[in-house]
Amino acid sequence: MTGTTLDDIKVPQKIDGGSCSTADCRKIVMDGLWHNNPGLVQLLGLCPLLAVTGNFINGLGLGIATIITLTASNTIISFTRHWVRKEIRIPYYVLVIASIVTVIDLTMYAVTPELHHILGIFIPLIVTNCVIIGRAEAFASKNKISRAALDGFMMGLGFTLVLVVLGGMREFIGSGTLFSEASLMFGDIAKDWTFQINKDYRGFLLAILPPGAFLGMGLLIALKNIIDKKTAN
Amino acid sequence: MKFKTNTSPFFSSENNVRSVMLQVLIALIPGTLVVTYFYGWGILINVTLSVFFALALEALALILRKRPVLPFLGDFSALITGWLLALALPPLIPWWVIFVGVFFAIIVAKHLYGGLGYNPFNPAMVGFAVLIISFPLEMTQWIQAGHINAVSNTLNQSQVLSLLDSIKSVLVITSPPDWDAITMATPLDAVKTGLRAGTPYTEVISKSPYLANTTSNTWLWSGLAFTLGGLWLLYKKVIHWQIPAALIGSLIIISGLFHLFSSDVYATPLLHVFSGATILAAFFIATDPVSASTTPTGKILYGVGIGLLIYIIRTWGNYPDAVAFAVLIMNMAVPTIDYYTQPRTFGYGSAIRKSHSKQPSTKEENKS
Numbered sequence: 001m002t003g004t005t006l007d008d009i010k011v012p013q014k015i016d017g018g019s020c021s022t023a024d025c026r027k028i029v030m031d032g033l034w035h036n037n038p039g040l041v042q043l044l045g046l047c048p049l050l051a052v053t054g055n056f057i058n059g060l061g062l063g064i065a066t067i068i069t070l071t072a073s074n075t076i077i078s079f080t081r082h083w084v085r086k087e088i089r090i091p092y093y094v095l096v097i098a099s100i101v102t103v104i105d106l107t108m109y110a111v112t113p114e115l116h117h118i119l120g121i122f123i124p125l126i127v128t129n130c131v132i133i134g135r136a137e138a139f140a141s142k143n144k145i146s147r148a149a150l151d152g153f154m155m156g157l158g159f160t161l162v163l164v165v166l167g168g169m170r171e172f173i174g175s176g177t178l179f180s181e182a183s184l185m186f187g188d189i190a191k192d193w194t195f196q197i198n199k200d201y202r203g204f205l206l207a208i209l210p211p212g213a214f215l216g217m218g219l220l221i222a223l224k225n226i227i228d229k230k231t232a233n
Numbered sequence: 234m235k236f237k238t239n240t241s242p243f244f245s246s247e248n249n250v251r252s253v254m255l256q257v258l259i260a261l262i263p264g265t266l267v268v269t270y271f272y273g274w275g276i277l278i279n280v281t282l283s284v285f286f287a288l289a290l291e292a293l294a295l296i297l298r299k300r301p302v303l304p305f306l307g308d309f310s311a312l313i314t315g316w317l318l319a320l321a322l323p324p325l326i327p328w329w330v331i332f333v334g335v336f337f338a339i340i341v342a343k344h345l346y347g348g349l350g351y352n353p354f355n356p357a358m359v360g361f362a363v364l365i366i367s368f369p370l371e372m373t374q375w376i377q378a379g380h381i382n383a384v385s386n387t388l389n390q391s392q393v394l395s396l397l398d399s400i401k402s403v404l405v406i407t408s409p410p411d412w413d414a415i416t417m418a419t420p421l422d423a424v425k426t427g428l429r430a431g432t433p434y435t436e437v438i439s440k441s442p443y444l445a446n447t448t449s450n451t452w453l454w455s456g457l458a459f460t461l462g463g464l465w466l467l468y469k470k471v472i473h474w475q476i477p478a479a480l481i482g483s484l485i486i487i488s489g490l491f492h493l494f495s496s497d498v499y500a501t502p503l504l505h506v507f508s509g510a511t512i513l514a515a516f517f518i519a520t521d522p523v524s525a526s527t528t529p530t531g532k533i534l535y536g537v538g539i540g541l542l543i544y545i546i547r548t549w550g551n552y553p554d555a556v557a558f559a560v561l562i563m564n565m566a567v568p569t570i571d572y573y574t575q576p577r578t579f580g581y582g583s584a585i586r587k588s589h590s591k592q593p594s595t596k597e598e599n600k601s
Binding site: 202204205206209211 | 333341363366367368369
């Protein structure tokens with residue numbers, strides 16, 4: 001399976017005047033969450049996907065940041081789509097996305113400094129996450145604001161789901177816990193959320209190291225293909 | 234009367250996967266026996282468990298992939314993978330470590346890539362690399378050799394665990410009473426930590442119970458036993474001379490150069506060749522027909538690459554032995570090596586490499 005290029009991403013051709021119909025909305029939702037999932041199908045944004053999913057909470061943190069960025073950037077780019085000339089659209093997208101990411105970066109630094117410290121370089125690197133510029137180019141620049149915003153949110157949610165599942169999987173196998181360090185995100189009430197299978201579990205270091213991310217990602221893609229094949233029959 | 238006329242090929246050869254693997258099995262026996270003699274039942278238990286897991290997981294994978302089970306189980310390739318992995322593991326390692334290693338060797342490295350013949354990486358070494366990365370503590374606890382009649386007479390026959398105790402220890406029912414007392418650093422480990430601490434090489438050697446004299450150097454003797462098996466494989470033409478010769482040769486040359494440069498800081502070629510898994514790798518692991526280079530020149534490059542990487546990772550890396558990583562890295566280079574070292578096809582190109590000058594006399598010069 002190879003990565004999808006921007007030209008391959010199908011854009012709904014129907015661009016009607018009003019807000020999107022129910023069937024249309026459902027299609028956007030299902031595309032983001034499953035059929036055209038940015039992590040599992042488009043294979044976009046693999047760098048943060050593989051790098052930060054060492055545990056559940058890191059995945060969730062980066063996922064939420066990506067949802068916000070994607071929704072905001074899709075909205076703004078869709079809003080300004082008639083005024084931006086084709087020749088300068090890419091620098092313009094980068095500027096918009098960079099501004100949004102800067103806002104999120106500084107906000108996270110103010111609100112959850114520990115989590116910001118762990119995610120470190122990967123928050124600023126959302127700028128280079130191909131999912132965001134990919135959706136801006138392929139969807140937001142050709143669709144109404146409401147559809148673009150919904151698409152951004154759903155793509156972000158689909159990406160977050162992959163981050164969370166992969167993070168949870170690697171954390172569970174690698175160190176035998178789940179939701180460790182949840183207090184970094186949810187405050188003191190989450191101190192005892194950490195779930196541990198067995199005190200004697202020695203941990204399986206490979207799952208937390210980079211090879212574990214690639215193996216886990218491969219297994220998730222295989223699982224999705226199996227489910228697709230089963231439902232197609 | 235009718236005579237059956239067969240079409241070509243008219244020669245039938247015994248050279249199938251099963252017979253090749255059978256020769257490898259025979260060649261592994263002397264080495265395995267010598268290691269068992271030194272380290273006790275733990276080795277045999279490792280081999281038995283590992284082979285059992287390998288066959289079971291192979292059968293499971295074949296069933297899941299809807300392939301015929303018995304023919305593929307009967308070609309002994311899974312058995313060899315399990316056996317080689319077991320020989321690389323320290324004796325009395327817990328059973329679940331063996332299981333994880335075999336799982337990654339058979340399921341991930343072999344069947345996820347498409348089964349025998351399609352695996353780009355050596356399955357046994359993938360299993361070993363996963364284990365040494367994930368469970369460094371379990372993987373570095375080598376028990377002392379029992380039959381050392383060495384300078385330090387602290388070791389004797391009584392410290393060899395009985396079969397029952399060994400099984401109990403492997404199944405994590407009871408651990409041996411004084412675990413720390415019966416484990417000891419391997420020669421490579423001892424030399425590495427000694428040299429890192431700034432101790433001169435000769436002093437490190439004299440302190441190590443293994444390396445102090447030749448009779449107590451169990452690694453030397455097991456290395457020689459594996460060499461015997463390797464020579465059998467060469468004699469039977471199961472493997473070619475290029476990979477073992479290039480691997481050991483390049484290791485001797487580079488370690489010899491560094492040893493000549495400073496004999497206090499760098500270990501001797503003898504230590505590098507006859508400790509760790511060098512000999513096992515040279516004859517049994519690097520020569521894996523699937524993941525190794527297949528062209529004659531390519532085999533030499535492949536062997537030299539592994540030899541150099543073994544030296545580099547052992548000397549400046551952090552892991553105790555480097556064979557697994559060296560083999561895996563060179564496995565990655567195999568397609569490129571094979572691409573650039575294709576031998577001349579008969580009838581194409583010229584047999585003698587011509588010089589670029591157009592004078593007719595060059596042909597005669599080449600002949601002379």
